[in-house]
Amino acid sequence: xxxxxxxxxxxxxxxxxxxxxxxxxxxxxxxxxxxxxxxxxxxxxxxxxxxxxxxxxxxxxxxxxxxxxxxxxxxxxxxxxxxxxxxxxxxxxxxxxxxxxxxxxxxxxxxxxxxx
Numbered sequence: 001x002x003x004x005x006x007x008x009x010x011x012x013x014x015x016x017x018x019x020x021x022x023x024x025x026x027x028x029x030x031x032x033x034x035x036x037x038x039x040x041x042x043x044x045x046x047x048x049x050x051x052x053x054x055x056x057x058x059x060x061x062x063x064x065x066x067x068x069x070x071x072x073x074x075x076x077x078x079x080x081x082x083x084x085x086x087x088x089x090x091x092x093x094x095x096x097x098x099x100x101x102x103x104x105x106x107x108x109x110x111x112x113x114x115x116x
Contacts, residue, residue, distance in 0.1 A: 001027065001031060002027050002097040004014070005028065006030070006032060011094065022114070026096070031093055032088045035085065035086075036088065036091060038085040043082050044097060045077075047097075054104055057092045061089075062089045071102060096111070
């Protein structure tokens with residue numbers, strides 16, 4: 001299980017605490033130091049079943065400074081994935097990848113499926 005986070009992110013901290021409290025083992029990855037690649041993002045997007053917009057950190061400073069709210073609707077999925085791969089701070093976090101399960105953001109009720 002791969003846990004992709006930004007350590008200073010409070011949501012990531014809550015998610016990590018939840019994983020630890022529930023005895024779920026994971027490999028930790030810093031999203032800024034080892035940002036997701038285009039291929040990874042493409043695979044995670046496909047497996048998640050989520051709209052691609054859910055992979056963007058819409059509350060982030062970089063998202064806002066790049067005015068992506070206005071630009072994304074005019075970009076293809078491929079262009080959006082390439083953009084996400086340029087900077088880990090554009091990507092919503094945490095991301096949890098476990099086989100065919102991909103969870104984006106942290107909502108404890110959604111993460112309950114990890115308690116196998």
